[in-house]
Amino acid sequence: MNTPQTNSIENASKNRDKSVIEIKNLKKSFGDQEVLQNITLNLIKGENLVVLGKSGSGKSVLIKCIVRLLNPDEGVINVLGENISTLNTKGLSTLRQKIGFLFQSGALYDSMTVKQNLEFPLRRIKKNLNDKEIETKIIEVLENVGLADALHKIPSQLSGGMRKRISLARTIVVDPMIMLYDEPTTGLDPITSDEISALINKVQEKYKTSSIIITHDIRCAHNTANRIIMLKDGEVYMEGKVADFENATDPFIQSFFQ
Amino acid sequence: MKENNPVLKAKGFATRQSLRISEKTIAKKTDANNYLADVADVFLFLSRIFKETFSRDFEFKEFLRQCFQIGYKTLPLISIIGAIIGLVLTIQSRPVLVNFGAVTMLPGMVAVSLIREMGPVITALICAGKIGSGMGAELGSMKVTEQIDAMEVSSTNPIRFLVVTRVIAATLMIPLLILYADALGIFGSWIGANIKGDVSFVLFFSQAFGHVHFMDLFPAVIKSFFFGAVIGVVGCYKGYNAGRGTESVGVAANSAVVLASLLVIIVDMIAVQITDMLM
Numbered sequence: 001m002n003t004p005q006t007n008s009i010e011n012a013s014k015n016r017d018k019s020v021i022e023i024k025n026l027k028k029s030f031g032d033q034e035v036l037q038n039i040t041l042n043l044i045k046g047e048n049l050v051v052l053g054k055s056g057s058g059k060s061v062l063i064k065c066i067v068r069l070l071n072p073d074e075g076v077i078n079v080l081g082e083n084i085s086t087l088n089t090k091g092l093s094t095l096r097q098k099i100g101f102l103f104q105s106g107a108l109y110d111s112m113t114v115k116q117n118l119e120f121p122l123r124r125i126k127k128n129l130n131d132k133e134i135e136t137k138i139i140e141v142l143e144n145v146g147l148a149d150a151l152h153k154i155p156s157q158l159s160g161g162m163r164k165r166i167s168l169a170r171t172i173v174v175d176p177m178i179m180l181y182d183e184p185t186t187g188l189d190p191i192t193s194d195e196i197s198a199l200i201n202k203v204q205e206k207y208k209t210s211s212i213i214i215t216h217d218i219r220c221a222h223n224t225a226n227r228i229i230m231l232k233d234g235e236v237y238m239e240g241k242v243a244d245f246e247n248a249t250d251p252f253i254q255s256f257f258q
Numbered sequence: 259m260k261e262n263n264p265v266l267k268a269k270g271f272a273t274r275q276s277l278r279i280s281e282k283t284i285a286k287k288t289d290a291n292n293y294l295a296d297v298a299d300v301f302l303f304l305s306r307i308f309k310e311t312f313s314r315d316f317e318f319k320e321f322l323r324q325c326f327q328i329g330y331k332t333l334p335l336i337s338i339i340g341a342i343i344g345l346v347l348t349i350q351s352r353p354v355l356v357n358f359g360a361v362t363m364l365p366g367m368v369a370v371s372l373i374r375e376m377g378p379v380i381t382a383l384i385c386a387g388k389i390g391s392g393m394g395a396e397l398g399s400m401k402v403t404e405q406i407d408a409m410e411v412s413s414t415n416p417i418r419f420l421v422v423t424r425v426i427a428a429t430l431m432i433p434l435l436i437l438y439a440d441a442l443g444i445f446g447s448w449i450g451a452n453i454k455g456d457v458s459f460v461l462f463f464s465q466a467f468g469h470v471h472f473m474d475l476f477p478a479v480i481k482s483f484f485f486g487a488v489i490g491v492v493g494c495y496k497g498y499n500a501g502r503g504t505e506s507v508g509v510a511a512n513s514a515v516v517l518a519s520l521l522v523i524i525v526d527m528i529a530v531q532i533t534d535m536l537m
Contacts, residue, residue, distance in 0.1 A: 067411050093413045108406035110399075121412035176413070 018044045019078075020178055020210045021066060026075035035061050037234040039075070043178070043210050048200065050213045050221040052256065053231035059214040060104070062231075065181045066212070067099055068092060080177065097125045100176035100209070104183040106167040108155040112153035114166050117149045118142070118173050125174045138179055141169040144206070147200060165199065172203055179203060179211040185220040197223035218256060230256075259328070303495050307425055310418040321446040324427035328389055332435060339384055340439035341534050343376055344368060344446030351452065352383050361455070365462050366469025368447040373470055380480050382485035385432050386518035390493040393424055394514030397497025398507040428490030433482040473537060481529035482495040485522050492518040 013232035028036040035058040053059050064070040066077055068084050077084045082095055101138050108117050118138045122129065142148045145165040162248060164184060165217065170181065184200065185193040195222050203209055213224055221228060221242070228245055230238040230253065238245070238253060246257050347368050354362045397420060400406050409416045449464045496514035500506040 064407075069407050069410065096411050096413050099411065101408070101411040103408055105403050107404040109405055109408075110403075111396075121415070124412065124414050170412075208451045 020045050022078040024076045027073045035234055045210050047226040048204055048211045048224050050225035050228045057231045058234050060182050098177045100171035101180045102168055102171050106163040110155055114153050118170050121174050141173045145169045157180045161188055178207045181213040185217045200224045306417050307445050310422045317423050321423040324423045325431055328427050329431035336435050336439050336444055339445035340442035344443030345450040348447040348450030365466035369444055369466035370474055372443040373440050374474050374478055377443055378436045378482050380435045381439040382445045382522045383519055386489050387515050390514045390518040391488045391511040393493030394497040395507055395511035398500035398510035401500045424494050425490035429486040432486030434484040477533040484525050489518045
């Protein structure tokens with residue numbers, strides 16, 4: 001079992017050559033509140049990395065810093081070899097095309113149908129596709145998430161689980177290399193939650209993505225994680241495999257896993 | 259004994275007073291800093307709109323959709339209000355003009371007042387309510403539900419897609435709505451004139467437009483473009499900068515209406531002063 005920060009730094013340097021995301025000494029505050037304090041972690045190519053932690057521990061802030069929706073106060077974030085803090089608007093836009101972000105709320109565009117929601121990023125990122133290829137691609141991803149019949153529905157006609165699936169379809173339609181999932185199973189019943197977890201694994205297998213999954217749902221972590229990082233008070237508290245966490249004697253870890 | 263010492267009492271009083279004054283000074287400085295930050299924010303927002311307006315990838319399809327939303331969907335409301343303003347203005351003015359034996363001036367007077375002032379200002383205020391609040395609420399809820407963030411991470415510039423299209427559509431559609439309201443106002447006036455009198459449609463309109471000159475129409479059209487731009491920018495700014503909670507959607511919509519209405523009146527005042535100087 002690896003424990004706190006020092007071991008995670010060692011792992012980060014060990015896996016540097018295989019890393020698609022490297023974060024070093026990341027700090028982020030909102031006013032007086034320090035949300036992230038000296039976070040160091042890496043995402044290895046092809047793995048599902050689950051980031052666990054209590055609500056308010058800075059999990060969502062962490063992945064928003066990765067796509068620069070929030071600017072870090074200190075630290076370095078390298079994504080696919082690019083330091084995101086030094087990228088200009090065009091460079092950032094190009095890098096974002098390789099990253100899929102599944103928002104906690106789904107963030108489907110209310111005024112558009114499911115088809116238009118999927119077309120939106122596709123027409124902007126894959127500019128070389130013609131109408132027929134776009135249609136084929138949309139149907140293919142909708143079949144992958146099991147909602148091919150929802151093509152002409154609007155978001156308000158969809159259930160919570162369906163919205164998450166469509167949102168996932170919108171994210172994978174542009175073939176991202178990295179997936180960032182922000183609380184993918186929050187607010188869903190256990191059956192739908194398991195379906196979403198299975199979809200995350202399917203996406204990893206079929207599209208060969210590397211993913212960071214932010215969650216406080218142990219069931220989801222269990223189903224999807226290749227490796228887990230636990231955040232506490234804005235720092236990496238523990239890093240390891242699912243079994244390491246299950247066998248941990250630390251009361252804080254136990255309160256999650258038992 | 260110490261408690262009754264007048265020197266210590268005075269010293270304590272002076273310390274408390276100076277603390278109060280410094281707290282007030284700090285509070286005022288914070289207010290001033292916040293105000294300056296807000297002003298800087300508005301200018302930054304305007305510069306981003308300006309920059310994106312002239313970018314190569316203009317979202318033409320979304321612009322047409324916004325023209326439809328702003329122009330066509332506001333048409334029924336503007337039709338009713340335009341006709342009623344003309345009708346009421348005629349019914350209220352007629353008795354006074356009859357007393358002075360100047361009833362033949364009625365079509366011209368109504369036309370000039372509608373075209374120069376009443377039509378543009380009232381239509382702009384109605385648009386500030388309907389379109390400004392709509393933009394504030396729509397963009398505000400998009401912000402709260404992370405749709406704007408989703409747009410940003412999917413490599414789409416939200417200012418270009420959401421804001422520029424709405425601001426340009428409002429700038430172009432509101433002058434058209436104002437001209438339409440003016441025309442319907444004069445039509446309403448003709449109906450009003452026929453309630454107690456008998457004037458033919460052709461005579462009424464020829465008398466009305468006989469009194470309208472180029473310098474009545476031109477400044478009114480120019481200022482209506484500014485009304486449109488103000489409504490679009492304020493609605494988008496308030497929505498785009500809404501807070502994170504659902505309450506902020508209501509706040510964004512409400513403050514968009516209030517600020518847009520206020521700015522419409524201020525722009526009108528400036529426009530009238532400029533027109534007056536030029537004439």
